[in-house]
Amino acid sequence: MCHIRRWRGWSRAREARRLPWCGARGSATVLLLAVVGAVVVGMAGLTWAIGVFAARAQAQSAADLGALAGAGVLQRGGDACAAAGGVVAANGAQLRECSQVGADVYVTAAVAGRTADARAGPVRK
Numbered sequence: 001m002c003h004i005r006r007w008r009g010w011s012r013a014r015e016a017r018r019l020p021w022c023g024a025r026g027s028a029t030v031l032l033l034a035v036v037g038a039v040v041v042g043m044a045g046l047t048w049a050i051g052v053f054a055a056r057a058q059a060q061s062a063a064d065l066g067a068l069a070g071a072g073v074l075q076r077g078g079d080a081c082a083a084a085g086g087v088v089a090a091n092g093a094q095l096r097e098c099s100q101v102g103a104d105v106y107v108t109a110a111v112a113g114r115t116a117d118a119r120a121g122p123v124r125k
Helices: 012-016 027-075 080-090
Strands: 094-101 104-111 114-120
Touching: 027 080, 027 094, 027 104, 027 114, 080 094, 080 104
Parallel strands: none
Antiparallel strands: 094 104, 104 114
């Protein structure tokens, strides 16, 4: 493959001329491996970043729902933090902190090291 093949109208001198890439045998394999390696590293980084954002979103959802559940139970006279903890756990998160200040319930939830805060209570006029 390093010599130009003889086609119609070509002279033998042209046929014997070597192609410029003949000395670089195997370089395409090395280049291909480098490109595949870069793609694999990029995909691993992208997967990690998506996991971080998904954990943060899951923690925020759990905190919001926990705070809403706690506020609803608090208005009926029950234990707000117990209700919030149950809802947070049902959403796959850990309850890090729960407090009630007046009629408001404050909840902090965590998923895979990512935390989120939420507050719920009656509407203020």
